[in-house]
Amino acid sequence: MALFDWLNETAGPDVEGEGIRLRPPGPADYAPWAELRQLSRDYLQPWEPTWPVDDLTRPAFRRRLTIYAREMEQATAWPFFIFDAQDDTLVGAITLSNIRRGVADTGTLGYWVGQPHAGRGHASAAVRAMCRFAFETLQLHRIEAACVPTNVASRRVLEKSGFRLEGRARAYLKINGAWADHLLFGLVSDEFGRGT
Numbered sequence: 001m002a003l004f005d006w007l008n009e010t011a012g013p014d015v016e017g018e019g020i021r022l023r024p025p026g027p028a029d030y031a032p033w034a035e036l037r038q039l040s041r042d043y044l045q046p047w048e049p050t051w052p053v054d055d056l057t058r059p060a061f062r063r064r065l066t067i068y069a070r071e072m073e074q075a076t077a078w079p080f081f082i083f084d085a086q087d088d089t090l091v092g093a094i095t096l097s098n099i100r101r102g103v104a105d106t107g108t109l110g111y112w113v114g115q116p117h118a119g120r121g122h123a124s125a126a127v128r129a130m131c132r133f134a135f136e137t138l139q140l141h142r143i144e145a146a147c148v149p150t151n152v153a154s155r156r157v158l159e160k161s162g163f164r165l166e167g168r169a170r171a172y173l174k175i176n177g178a179w180a181d182h183l184l185f186g187l188v189s190d191e192f193g194r195g196t
Contacts, residue, residue: 017129022080032090036114043115082126091117105141127161135189146182
């Protein structure tokens, strides 16, 4: 019986936001996650790295959870799923990764929202909640984010959340099988909350 209890457990903080809740994923999240990703495949693929062939399988999800647990234990990343606060529906995911301490005290933000939930403010609420967690709980100084120049929705999310455009990086990340330029954004702790 203890094994089945473990399968439903998630470890890590819960972060509340405006109409959303963030928490680390657990084994019981596999089915809704795989369904949402499959349903949103055509919508998400232009903005993401090429998905591995086995990406939506249960073994791949287990490997993902193992990596997430290690990253959280080492405090190098905080991967969260985004849930609608009203009905606890999985709507997407957000990760603060590449956390560097010392003279940087910074991390990199990435996020996605499934197609059925796009345009409802979930991404903006999740970004603001993650920023609050990063600055207030983790005591980071700076958060960085990047998006493909044609991803207007993602750019709007960052700008509405207080991020400033800082430049353009050529061939920054391999997206959908090809190296793509990205717009680079940053937000520092003493600017967070102003006008957001």
